Amino acid sequence: MKTQNWLLLTYKVPPEPAKKRIALWRRLKGMGAVYLQNGVCLLPKTDDHTRRLKMIENEISEMAGESVILETIALDQAQENKVVGRFKADRDEEYVEFLDKCKDFEAEIAKETAASHFTYAELEENDVDLKKLQSWLGKIRKLDFYGATLAAEADQRLQTCEALLDTYAQRVFEAHDENK
Known part of the structure; x- marks a missing residue:
């Protein structure tokens, strides 16, 4: 197996202003960094x-x-596996959050369908929500350097959300055709 090279950043910043320290932490986490301890990623x-x-x-x-x-x-190899495991665990935490939002999206579509609320305004709102889910999953994938275990489930769940919105859109279009 090919040896993985990593970049290790160690840093120490003044505690104040906390805003700068927190912004730094967010930037590093936003790049997908894994923290080994405070100030070491x-x-x-x-x-x-x-x-x-x-x-x-x-x-x-x-x-x-x-x-x-x-x-x-x-x-x-054991140490490398530990580090890769940390990267995967961090991404899986994000995938779990994503999957929860997909569940919310699915529930919203089910609620609107059960209430026969087939309006263009609702369709637009749900379309915006789906675009947010697509964008969010894209960001998680970009940071999923080692193929976290929940990646495939997240992809499948997004496809389910897309199919649900397509079905809902069809119902909206049909409802408006009938009203003419």
Whole structure:
């Protein structure tokens, strides 16, 4: 098996203003970083991650903080598996949240269908919600570096939501054709 290279960022920033420290944490998590402990995070080594970490390094300096970026590999396969497991667990947490929102979407479509509420306004609202789900899943996939276990289920669930909205749209169009 090919050895995975990672970028390790260690940093220390002043506690105040907390807003800057929190923004830094959010940016790193938004890149898909896994925190090994406070101020120590890991990302797969890519040109994009290298460039973005160098920019973050400059921001940390501007905050009067300190940082070091290292390229590293795991000591052995067991250690590598632990790290990959952490990445997968983080993504699975996001997939669980996504699946919950899909359940909400499905319930909304079922409620509107049961109430025979087939309006263009409702269709537009549900279409906006579906687009949010599609965008959100795209963002999670982009950070799913190692194929988290819930990825396939999330893909399938989104397809279900898309099919439900297509069926609902057809009912809206039929309801409006009948009213003419």
